[in-house]
Amino acid sequence: MGKHNIPLDQKLLNRCEFDPVSGCWNWTGFIKNSGYGSFTARKKGKTVTKTVYRWAYEVFIGPIEEGAIIRHSCDNKLCINPSHLETGTQKDNMQDRLTRTWRPITHCINGHELKSPNLVSVKRKRCKICAYERRDKWYETKGKFQYRKWQNADGSPKKA
Numbered sequence: 001m002g003k004h005n006i007p008l009d010q011k012l013l014n015r016c017e018f019d020p021v022s023g024c025w026n027w028t029g030f031i032k033n034s035g036y037g038s039f040t041a042r043k044k045g046k047t048v049t050k051t052v053y054r055w056a057y058e059v060f061i062g063p064i065e066e067g068a069i070i071r072h073s074c075d076n077k078l079c080i081n082p083s084h085l086e087t088g089t090q091k092d093n094m095q096d097r098l099t100r101t102w103r104p105i106t107h108c109i110n111g112h113e114l115k116s117p118n119l120v121s122v123k124r125k126r127c128k129i130c131a132y133e134r135r136d137k138w139y140e141t142k143g144k145f146q147y148r149k150w151q152n153a154d155g156s157p158k159k160a
């Protein structure tokens with residue numbers, strides 16, 4: 001198979017790095033000044049460039065509804081792990097930001113203590129209990145994502 005025939009899903013998987021602590025698939029390809037990953041591919045005969053996690057959502061989960069934005073449950077904008085991606089609205093995002101600013105950083109939004117070992121990310125103080133709950137819920141609800149095809153048992157991306 002020639003270089004140009006690599007399927008889109010594999011192109012994405014080959015350009016990310018697994019973080020076993022957070023479970024994030026960190027994009028190692030091109031990153032724009034804004035800090036977001038960017039990716040160019042052919043889509044319906046046209047060359048399309050867009051934010052890499054939007055590609056990831058479309059490839060691994062399904063089409064993005066018009067006007068919807070993609071949010072990261074892990075708060076890591078370079079992550080393309082489909083189980084960390086969810087759709088939302090601009091309003092949700094702003095609400096999130098407000099909540100984050102106003103909450104004391106000792107507990108998560110669900111009242112779990114933000115203290116090691118209950119931290120996915122120490123830097124951002126992300127709650128591990130909530131991350132696991134989100135993941136379980138996600139697997140229940142997102143039957144469309146054939147995670148076995150793209151994800152190894154430890155949650156790392158399956159590379160070609």
Ligand SMILES: [Zn+2]
Pocket residue numbers: 022023024025072074075076079080081084
């Ligand atoms: Zn992530």
Ligand SMILES: [Zn+2]
Pocket residue numbers: 108109110111112127128129130131
């Ligand atoms: Zn929590």
